[in-house]
Every structure is written in C-alpha cells, then in structure tokens.
Amino acid sequence: MLELQKIVKNYNAGTVNEMCLFDGFDLSIEKGEFVSVVGSNGSGKTSMLNIICGSIPVDGGRILLEGKDITRHTEYARAKYIGRVFQNPAAGTCPSLTIYENMSLADNKSGLFGLSRGVNKRRYEAYRELLAGIGLGLEDKMETKVGVLSGGQRQAMALIMSTLTPIDFLILDEHTAALDPKTADTIMRLTDRIVREKGVTTVMVTHNLRYAVEYGSRLVMMHEGRAILDKSGEEKKGTTVDEILQLFTEISIECGN
C-alpha cells in the first residue's frame, strides 16, 4: 500500500508568485489497484506523480510505502520498485541504442551494471516474443536504433520495458497524450493487458475521460490540489463519461474558465 499523508507542496515559495498546490493532501492506494486520475490543468495530477516518484521534494507530509517512510528517498532509489512511462515517447527509451540494447538495459533494472556483456543473448528470443506480442513488427528490428521508430512504437517499447522486471508500481504520466487517436487506443489496450497480466499497482494520469472511465478499478478527479471525486469498485463501474464531463464542466465554471 502507498500512502500520501498530509502532503504540503508550494511553488515559488517566498516570491509574489507563491502558489500553494497541496495543503494537507491525503491519498492511499491499495496493492493491485489501477487508479485513473483526471483533472484540469494545474489541478495537481502530475505534481502528485512527481511526488510519488521523488522527482520533486515535498514541503510537508509523508510518503509511506508498505508502512515504510520513503519521503527522503531519491528518485533513482525509488525507481528500483517504480516503473514510469512519460507523455513524451522519447523519454522512455534511448534513441542511439538498438532495440536489443534497450531491452537488455531495461531487463537489468536494479541489477549490477558491471563488466559483463551488455546485451543478454539468453533472453534474445524472450525479448522478440514480448515485442511480437505488441503487433508492431518490432521483433524483426532488434538491431535497429530506437531513434528511428515512430512515437507509438517507442511508447509501446517504453511500456514493455518499464514492466520487464518486477515492480511494485507502474506510473503512467499522460502516456497516450502525444499519440494519434488510433495509436493511443492501441497503447491503452496494451497498457490494460500488461497491468492485468502483471497485476501491478498502477496510477494513470490522463486527459482522456473515456480511458479513465473504461479502464482501471478506481477513478479519482483532482481539482485545486484535492481529490473531489474518488470512486472504486461497483461505484466506479456505474460511472459514465457524461457524469464525469458534467462534473468537469461545473468545476471549470467555478474557476471562470
């Protein structure tokens, strides 16, 4: 279980632009949950992910993982049990390395990066099989540099790579936002399949309300640093896109948008 307790986060502290985003924000995520998070720009969705991953420090509160305080742990230390896929497809892979090299690196996550051979021959066929499962023909391009692949292909690889080793958390940071609608659907279906197969606890931030309603076991809507809607289980299943859109419009009017 992951718990955010009384999180405080200010931006531009000490300046005229000081902005308090979180002031005592609480959220707990149970093991095995697939949480979809929606909300307007500036509502704190991405900041929340960054706080979970340790990309930005908090000004108050605690982050507990299985009861252990990880608030002061660095981003790379937390990455040992967190996989993350970013909005930018270029962020999840290395462009000047080949597909084979990228897969081998990802496969060695948290392992010793010593002086043994970089690419993993014994796992070559396993990588090809995994890539074949995406259906984009990447399994026949093992020696191709990832930099020449399309955004969708790279995002599919990023997804596969981030879950190649056992992780406790999968963080999806608007990971379909930069893709065309068809590719986005493909990536979303792949995401759902991987999350189900691995049973990994997942937090997905998205602007696509349909994805948020269709996928995941829990739906959270954020607004001004608070969770104004939090549905799971049967309650979540009964939620429709229209309902969410309605609520979205209401809060937007409140803000004067």
Added chain:
Amino acid sequence: MSVSLIVGIFEQGFIFALMALGVYITYRILDFPDLSVDGTFPLGAAITAALITRGMDPWLTLLVATLAGAAAGVVTGLIHVKIGVKDLLSGIITMTGLYSVNLMIAGSPNLPIFNYDNIFTSGLGGVLEGIVPGFGTVLLALLLAVACKYLMDWYLGTKSGLLLRAVGDNKLFVTYLGRDEGFVKIVGLAIANALAALSGAVLCQQQRVFDISSGTGTIVMGLAMVIIGTNLFRRSRLRPTAMVLIGAILYRAVIAIVLFLGINPNFMKLVMALLLLLILAYTHRKKGGARRA
C-alpha cells in the same frame, strides 16, 4: 615530404588518439563539453616526467599518470554533479586548478628527461627499435592506440558501458533503471581524463620533455580529431573508436602539412582553432544547421 615526417605524423597521431578516444566519451557519448583535458593532458606529462627523474619504471609512471587523470575527471564530475556547476564551467575550474598542480608536480614549467630511459628506448620499445630501426616509436604508439581502442570497444559493450551510452542519450531513462545518473557521468569523466593523462604522459616520453604549455588547446585538437573521424566515416561500417583513431591521424597530417608549408609555429594554435571552426561549420551546414555541433 620525407619518410621521417610521415612517420612523425603517425607517431603523434597514435599518441594523441588516446586523448581523442577520451574526448569521444565526453563529447559524443556524454554530451559533456569537458575542458578538463587541457589540464589532465599535461598532468599526465608532469607526473611521468617527475617520476622518471626519480627513477621509477617508465611503464609504471604511465599507470600512475592514468590514475591521476581519472581522479581529476572525478573532481570535474563532483563539481558538476554534487555542487551543480554547469558542465563547461566545471571543466574550466579543474583545468585552471591543474595548471598550478602540474607546475608543482614537475617543479618547473619545463622538465627535460633526455637522460633517462623511457618506454620507447627500453623494454618493448627498445626491442621494437632494435628490430626495425627508426620505426620502434611509431610501432609502440600504434600498439598502445590499438590496445586502448579495443579496450574501449569491449567496455562500451559491457553493462556498465551500455549505461554510460544511455546516460548521454536519456538521463531520465537511467534514473528509472534505478541508477544515479550523476554517478554514471562521473565514471565517464574519469575514463575520459584517464585517457587524456595517459596520452600526455606518452607524448612527454616521446618528446623527452615536459612542457607546461603542452596542454593548451588539447580539447580543440581532441574535438577536431573526433569530429573529422566520426563525420568523414559516418556512412562506413567502422566502429566509432576506429573512426576517432583515423581522425587523429588525418588531423596530425593536416598539421604536418601546414608546418611543412613553412608557416610560423607561433601561428599553430590559430591554425588549430580555425581548423576546428572550419570542420564545425562544414558539419553544421551538412546537417542543415539544425543541430548545434
């Protein structure tokens, strides 16, 4: 051009190629413009000269010089990673500090070692010279350059080497592999500056004199060698390390031709600077001006 002139090109080419291999790591792999090499190259020279005059085995002095270069690279890395100083400035700080350190080690701006044995006159170098008189130095330099090239090829294929290549490509990716990207950068800087110091030490033994000014412009030369090699053979199937080696030879050939044409040696650094500018302008134009060289 005489045979000795051509042999000289290859001697210097192979020796400076060691440094260029290091510059390849920082400039091309890490995308880190590391000016420390202007200090670590003469650091290697100062150490080897100082130790040889104290009677140490010339090969052993190369080892000490290499380790000292690595340590200096770590210093640049720590300044950048731990204190957060910009990459270019971190190198300048190390380079500037090393100037005094190098003077302290050598004891004077100019330390001749003519009267001592070095790797080219004794041991393997002496044997080579005995077999093919006049070519012993170039053969030993070739052996050193090729050995370093293959060592680097091997390293870049290991897990640690792959991680090094990844960090220049995508820092965030390395972070999400659960590794400290700052540490990987420091490792890269250590290897690069170890090679620069080794190169400086070997050159010092070949020239049989330590000269404090020998470091000035090292980075300009290294960059030119790397860019010539990797751009000229971009379409070939050669490994980048081989391209750097050839780039180093070609660069020294251009310099030798300029000298051969009778240009005043005082203008040498100006020629080197203009040569790099020319190469950069050319590669920049070919890429449509899109990417900063």
